[in-house]
Amino acid sequence: MKKQGLLVIISGPSGSGKGTIVEQLTQRENFSLSISATTRAPREYEQNGVHYFFRTREEFQRMITQNELLEWAEFCGNCYGTPRAYVIEQLQKGQNVILEIEVQGALQVKKLYPEGVLIFLVPPNLEELGRRLTNRGTEDKETINRRIHRALEEMEFVQDYDYVVINDTVAQATQDILDIVHAETMKCSRNQDIQKTFKGEI
Amino acid sequence: MKKQGLLVIISGPSGSGKGTIVEQLTQRENFSLSISATTRAPREYEQNGVHYFFRTREEFQRMITQNELLEWAEFCGNCYGTPRAYVIEQLQKGQNVILEIEVQGALQVKKLYPEGVLIFLVPPNLEELGRRLTNRGTEDKETINRRIHRALEEMEFVQDYDYVVINDTVAQATQDILDIVHAETMKCSRNQDIQKTFKGEI
Numbered sequence: 396m397k398k399q400g401l402l403v404i405i406s407g408p409s410g411s412g413k414g415t416i417v418e419q420l421t422q423r424e425n426f427s428l429s430i431s432a433t434t435r436a437p438r439e440y441e442q443n444g445v446h447y448f449f450r451t452r453e454e455f456q457r458m459i460t461q462n463e464l465l466e467w468a469e470f471c472g473n474c475y476g477t478p479r480a481y482v483i484e485q486l487q488k489g490q491n492v493i494l495e496i497e498v499q500g501a502l503q504v505k506k507l508y509p510e511g512v513l514i515f516l517v518p519p520n521l522e523e524l525g526r527r528l529t530n531r532g533t534e535d536k537e538t539i540n541r542r543i544h545r546a547l548e549e550m551e552f553v554q555d556y557d558y559v560v561i562n563d564t565v566a567q568a569t570q571d572i573l574d575i576v577h578a579e580t581m582k583c584s585r586n587q588d589i590q591k592t593f594k595g596e597i
Numbered sequence: 598m599k600k601q602g603l604l605v606i607i608s609g610p611s612g613s614g615k616g617t618i619v620e621q622l623t624q625r626e627n628f629s630l631s632i633s634a635t636t637r638a639p640r641e642y643e644q645n646g647v648h649y650f651f652r653t654r655e656e657f658q659r660m661i662t663q664n665e666l667l668e669w670a671e672f673c674g675n676c677y678g679t680p681r682a683y684v685i686e687q688l689q690k691g692q693n694v695i696l697e698i699e700v701q702g703a704l705q706v707k708k709l710y711p712e713g714v715l716i717f718l719v720p721p722n723l724e725e726l727g728r729r730l731t732n733r734g735t736e737d738k739e740t741i742n743r744r745i746h747r748a749l750e751e752m753e754f755v756q757d758y759d760y761v762v763i764n765d766t767v768a769q770a771t772q773d774i775l776d777i778v779h780a781e782t783m784k785c786s787r788n789q790d791i792q793k794t795f796k797g798e799i
Binding site for chain 1: 755
């Protein structure tokens, strides 16, 4: 029997380095990225079932009412959500599924799937966050200040998460998350069949 | 501020390889072994405060009534217990403290110190356990059967533990425990001051 994978939900403020860390993780064989459903139109290069599951408003509405989404939200007139079926299918194959998502969505997922592991990624400190946002060179001072303010607001939710990982270096933070996933697989609550395995019954 | 260490409580049936694993862990700089208090007489080489805290019956009784022991039990007419003060002192220095202890004691400790991490160490399966006990060459068949029976009884308590580690090889099981300890230090519940740290307030 293949051991079930873990749903790993990663949040963190803009400048926490989520994107890079998630990329590092999904390069590993046993980690997959969750694929979102959306009502927005596909861009030229985007494939259905690879980048997104593209759905009409009606289809998306049906997914909501039939409880097929672990979470969903609307941004700029388009709906985005996490289809439960795809996640469950990957987990059953033994894949760990990464969900990179903002705080409200993460807490929704945890309610519907309490076995999920919530990880909050933070930059080492405010000063470093400011430096990272400035170094991008893509945003003006006002936007950077807004992002810092938003980061401080998001940090209020850190205690609702299971783990906090400080992204000092990408390599260390990636290893931190791998260690968390490894430790979680050894939780007794995830090994209810250990006695049977021990006795050679399964 | 030095970060507090973790109390790591390790149990496992005879033949699980606890002793070897604990030795591997305590060779690391940031791991200490808990020192037990006992009423038994010191052997020639044993030093008070190193191998045991040697106590009279009266002193031991006083430790019990004054709630100074995290757990205690009597074996063959002698009392053994875990002095809370020594453990707390080590944890405050930032040391992780290892407590190698049988199931009943472990559950007592968890009640008095819920932040402790309970790890149950098991051999890969019954067959391997039988092989290990036989290979010691020190016990007769009847004793071995009794130990196997006892192991099966102890396994009933595995669900009261936080983690289960399968001791397939010493190196892997040691690493498993180090990963558990590492992951535990990243738990949000152990990082209540993360927001202050982030803002540079402490």
